[in-house]
Amino acid sequence: EGTIALLPGTLASIGAYRRELAQQKNGLLMLVGVSLFGGLVGARVLLGTPQATFTRLLPFLLLFATVLFTFGKPISTRLRKAIDRAHLSGAMVNGLVLITQFFTAFYGGFFGGGIGIVMLAMLTVWGLDNINEMNAIKTLLAACINGVAVIAFVLAGTIYWPQAVVMIVGAILGGYGGAASARRINPQRLRTFVSAIAIILTAYFFVTTYL
Helix, strand or coil: HHHHHHHHHHHHHHHHHHHHHHHCCCCCHHHHHHHHHHHHHHHHHHHCHHHHHHHHHHHHHHHHHHHHCCCCCHHHHHHHHHHHHCCCHHHHHHHHHHHHHHHHHHHHHCCCCHHHHHHHHHHHCCCCCHHEEEEEEEHHHHHHHHHHHHHHHHHHHCCCHHHHHHHHHHHHHHHHHHHHHHHHHHHHHHHHHHHHHHHHHHHHHHHHHHH
């Protein structure tokens, strides 16, 4: 139910980020395609794999993503310098970006918890620093990943609809309202808030999973 509940809220958030997405057309089509493919593969693997294994890995994935997002600027600066020294072509850089997004989408289709933090961390390392633009791209890609995963889950008959409907209503209200509010907040304050939430989530999953 979690994935299907997230989808309407994510779609509602896209409406609030129309302006930011209009400014980020270059490269989005490829990212969308990779997100759809990776999300589908992840969902199919989840349908045939016990979820407990991935659940035990989740705290470590969240910790990695939190560190990336919190310290993203110095990391991205060093990464860009390393790419410049390596004289990588634009095609090679784009290929690395698409491979990274595929594994992110696979993770989202397999177990969606924390996917937003993972993508924000990835976008930070890639060099984006405007939190509203990052949220816009993250929201669009998350909609693609969740959307294709939901289709796979519905076709497999794994959705408990009464519980899912309640979660969908809450997700729609929170999705649009949260995105609209985020655009009015100072970007640095919003980044600090997201980092704090990421730390809390990481600690929570470590405690609930291993203690």
